[in-house]
Amino acid sequence: MSGTDGIRDRAADWVVALHEAGEAERAELERRCQAWQAEDERHRRVFHEMRTLWDGLMPERPRRSRAGVLVVWLLIGLIAWQLPWTLWRGDAHTGTGERRVLVLDDGSRLTLDADSAVRLTLNADLRRVRLLRGRLFVKVAPDANRPFQVVTRDGTAEALGTEYSVALEGERTRVAVRESSVRLIPAARPAAARVLHAGEGTTLTRTRSDAPAALPPGRFDWLDGRLVFNDAPLKEVLARLSRHRPGWLLASPALPSDLRFTGVLPADDSERALAVLGDALPVRVRRITPYVVWVD
Structure with missing residues (x-):
């Protein structure tokens, strides 16, 4: 994934998380989102582009609408469709x-x-x-x-x-x-x-x-369909796993940064891999559609 694609994906995650957040967690998410935007002018610009598109499509901004997740990612898909494939x-x-x-x-x-x-x-x-x-x-x-x-x-x-x-x-x-x-x-x-x-x-x-x-153990694990992790941040685990399943595997920005995983996941069976993560870590895997999974 290019740097621009990564920024766009992260900005979409923030828009979705802020839309889904309850009152108790909103202030902390807003603070962390502002800090992320301050890291790079591109972060701020892409985030505001995403939020403007969201506001235009969902003027009433209904709370807790899972369909909203699809709106943001459909926008990303529309942008990607215009690239020189x-x-x-x-x-x-x-x-x-x-x-x-x-x-x-x-x-x-x-x-x-x-x-x-x-x-x-x-x-x-x-x-x-x-x-x-x-x-x-x-x-x-x-x-x-x-x-x-x-x-x-x-x-x-x-x-x-x-x-x-x-x-x-x-x-x-x-x-x-x-x-x-x-x-x-x-x-x-x-x-x-x-x-x-x-x-x-x-x-x-x-x-x-x-x-x-x-080289750490498992550097060439993907050649035989395994994903090996040694004390890896959960968001890194999800990013690697997302390459091996259709649709979108989204990590909530609210996930604690200290969540880490050690183990082996099957690259060719992402559903089983998600089940392993759900058993091993205090996370919830929500299947919004067969192609959109939200981990918080």
Whole structure:
């Protein structure tokens, strides 16, 4: 998900939460929403756009209307529908809850995670995979005459004969190496390139890459349909799970920030995953429709 998409989703969450809030919790939610808006001018602008659209469609603002949740997300869908989907879908893509393995003409194997898209450039001089959204894992076939590169908006992860994953996460690109090594090249500062070795991971921006760190257990869990978490914030858990189910999985802004989860969830059975979370944590999972789930 791009940074703008993440802001839009968060703004929609705030609009819904404030609409649904009772008198006892409204003041605290208003305070937290104001703090979020103050973090970035884009937060404030997108939030007010969302709220204006909401007010225009629901002038009476009836309280506790679950249908209101759908209104905001239909608006998001309408905005998304206007995006250049031919570009966004790329040469190969996956939908929600789908994984796909591609065998390239050189024998390299490319695995796309759920809700991912790539554009391919394969010629006599170069093998390039541009990640447009989501995450991929690649097992590179040796070819001394054609470099293999995975490129994102932040830079390039060039294989040095290897297996590695590349993911777009918020405002950054995350790279993790399972075998051999990868050269990371920031888009705006090629001279700041560094090499990442097996068992290491880091984040890449347009100007730098962070110092390598040892990979946590389960970094490649999604390849076999598992989602492994170790003391992960609940909102991070829900964000990952949402890539593997249709519709919208919404986390209430009122969820306590200290709610964390350790365990393994099935990526291919999101209903069972939600049941596990409901049993393990003091949360309520509300199925507003089969395609809209609200966790508070």
